[in-house]
Amino acid sequence: MKTNWLLGAALTASALALMASPASAATKFEFWYGLSGDLSEKIQEMCSRFNASQADYEIVCVSQENYENNLQNTIAAFRANKQPTVTQISDGGVVDLMLSGAFLPVRQLMEENGYTIDWSNYNSGVASYFSTSTGELLAMPFNNSTAMFYYNTDALKAVGFEGLPATWEEVEDVARKMKAAGYECPIAMDPTGQWQWWEQFSAIHNVPIATNGNGFGGLDAEVTFNQGKFVEQLTFYKKMFDEGLMVHKSKAAGQTANEAFIAGDCQMASSSIADHGTFGTQAKGKWDVAMLPIWAGTERQNSLVGGAALWTLKGKSAEEYKGAAAFYNFIATPEQAQHWSTITGYIPVTNTGFEAMKAAGFYDAAPYKGRELAIQSLTYTPAGEYTRGVRLGNFGAVRVEIQKAMQSVIFDGADPKVALDEAAARSNEILRKFEQTYKGQQLP
């Protein structure tokens, strides 16, 4: 046993000595992200472009399959001091990271490395989610989107509807007509899609999910999604399911909502604008995209941004930070940003970027026509108290409660108010536990 630690010490010493020698080759740094499949390949492409564009830094991009896995693995690596320099964290994982102090604010990073970025150029709807409560960006926006409603226009024509529905009343009406016309699945709905069916609903109808301005104001927020319009909306979804106007489509059911829409099995679906490109290449039949429906008579507000931003983690070397800064600068250049928004459905995150693409006629024709609606949806109104995002601790766990409530109502026939009340009670417990874990700390 004595030999063990001596050996260990000797090994560590020699390892340290080796590491101190100057690095001659390009500085390598790692970037972990949570996308898979088609989108993952696009990121890999982006990474090779960066590597090809300069010789000082080499980025190594690793896919962790999905946002959840990426968060989990990044945390595991961080605890073991093996974290990547750059990691892609989505809206749900943001608050834990913010309070942990485990990251380097992006503004600081860019300043220290001599890059000047016009931070006000970033789309306010996008930026607010990843900024301090006073509006300073903490992470680099990267792949951002919002939720849209997709329609199979062949089916709309078949039931005699002109244009695209804009209100829930119209959606319900069209669904009923489609069902009567023999379409088995008017709307594909996945109750675990609480982002597009629940959170977005709250934003565009201007109802808060939680107090303290959806949590931005402090850790003592409480959830409010078991009241008023929320209960009505869940009751509405239940009614649609019972009448067969909404059909359950998810991975567990063997066909996801998107797959169903692509295959033409379902005629309407709600998904991220990021899928606009995928639908373009794979969907059968004619389709189009529109902003999310609202209830007639409501004043539409801007929708919530989705997707993720790039966070720089603490504990890496100065060289690696230089590399990360260079990478951020690279993806922020107009050409790269436009390229990214072309090959994927993600929206341009800067105002000038969007304007440039619009001026160049990008959005005038297929296959990109319709994507500008995402920007329109995100900027319909300036980001307000209930529409700048959701900042709740352990939001992932709260989201699971919302999903469970929706599932129990839709699958098991639970009463909407009761299910939502239970979800709210549990969510508040989660929030209190979170508050206690970070006692005395303030949200940035």
Next chain:
Amino acid sequence: MERRAVYRNKVLPWLLIGPQLILVLVFFYWPTSQALYWAFTLEQPWGGGNLWAGLDNFLYIFRDSRYWATVLRSAFYALAATGISMFVALTLASFVDRSLKGTKIFQSVFIWPYAIAAPAAGVAFRFIFSPEAGLVGGINELWPGIWDPSTNGIQALAMVIICHAWLGIGYNFVFFLAALQMIPRSINEAGAMDGARPLRRMLDLQLPLIAPTAFFLLIMNIISSFTDSFGLIDTMTEGGPVGQTEVMVYKIYVDGFKGLDYSGAAAQSIVLMLLVIGLTFIQFKWVERRVHYN
């Protein structure tokens, strides 16, 4: 354990037992103490600080009705899977015990499920049971929507239990067969001569004699329902729908690693470990009793 012929070296035994002791210390006792630390404090996911919480984490889970639902579900899962598995294995072992011609082949095949990893079986059974594929799902052609484990929690749980039972058949079969083969033929023949039919003999003679083995298997199966279940559930249902296939180990995984509630998961882990130690203790006492009885 007392033998007369032993060695008297002072240092050698420590060198021999050292490596395993170190491993056990590093990978068992040290982690357990760390988990206790997490369970009594509030651990931040990214590290960086703990806040003393006393018994709060434990009280929190004991007050949680969903936790108790999970415990009950785990108990049901354990008993159902064990029951089905042991029943099938015992039946097969009883008939194989007759040693008719050609049973050797059957015997070797019946062990196969033991070799299969839980996720592999999970994937295979998921395909067998999937509502849109052509096996069990075929029934949906006749009665649309009747079989849908993605929305029906009871069906999902049944699916997982059946798969788990299948996995256990090999293990249970080996033990039951060995136990049956240890019963002297004379006892069986005496019973037959007394006019007892096979089923009667099974119930009155053989069952009591293999009871210790059965009890051992009961405990081992229950423990396996804590371990193998993870691989099954993660590949078949991921705890859904609506958490209705979440058993204790899976809940620990979901709460801790997906929900980032390390302290809560640690508290649940401590409770689970105590439970398993308790079961082991019971089993050990019973086995000891049998050994002395013999």
Next chain:
Amino acid sequence: MIERSPYFDAFTYAVMIIGLGLVVFPFWVVIVAASQSLQEVSSVPISLLPSDQLWVNLSEAWERGGLGTKMLNSMIVSVGVTIGKITLAAMSAFAIVFFNFRSRMICFWLIFITLMLPLEVRIVPTYAIAANALMPFQAILDVTGLTWLVQTVSGVQVSLNWNLLNSYTGLILPLVATATGTFLYRQFFMTIPDELVEASKMDGASAMEFFWDVLIPLSRTNMLALATIMFVSSWNQYLWPLLITTDRENFGTAVMQLRFLIPTMNGTPDWNVTMAAALIIMLPPLLVVAFMQRWFVRGLISRDK
């Protein structure tokens, strides 16, 4: 069941055939599905006869899952755990049974308690130390002032940092740490008659010579039995590799990979490829169980005594 009536015999065969069906059915489904094309595997109801796409699907599964590396990793881990367990367990059991040293019983119980707590039940604790498994030693060094001493004397900062992420040691060692093998060996060693030990002593042999020349040869069958059980069990590990591997491409194990081959969101439901992958991954332990059955069964049963 002594009767020799033909009816009862027929009934016996019937039962066994049904049992065979039950046990073999999932294997059959896997093979059949792995040999079908996408249309065939998606058809409802599915045909239960194998088709001709087996090789195509197998290569596709191999490619897609990167199964070459994964199977190699699994092999390294399984062999590592097997060898580790056999050696360590033999040594520890030898010490416990054949030596009379202070704290012998304490050591025995310390090791024995780990017998019944498999890794799944301990994931949170084991994960807790995965960041730095040497922390207790580091703590000891710090507290006793040795770190400070070494630093002042040689300028070297002793920082014992051993993290288990993405490493073979991380995959192997936590699995070696339980007491299954030790228990098995202990039971066996206890049946070694005293006369053998005394004879060896009278020949002037040392303890280690007794170990090598007498005990090990006698334990050969036990070792084989333990080896088969350990190989199967470590090949089939799922949860621990899942947690400890962030670099799935290089350090993922075969069984872990299955989860990522289930037909996912943006893909087609190509269960035929998934089943082909399952077939590949199931094969090694199945071969071990099928061909090493005698030892395997003996190993399982003698655990109990």
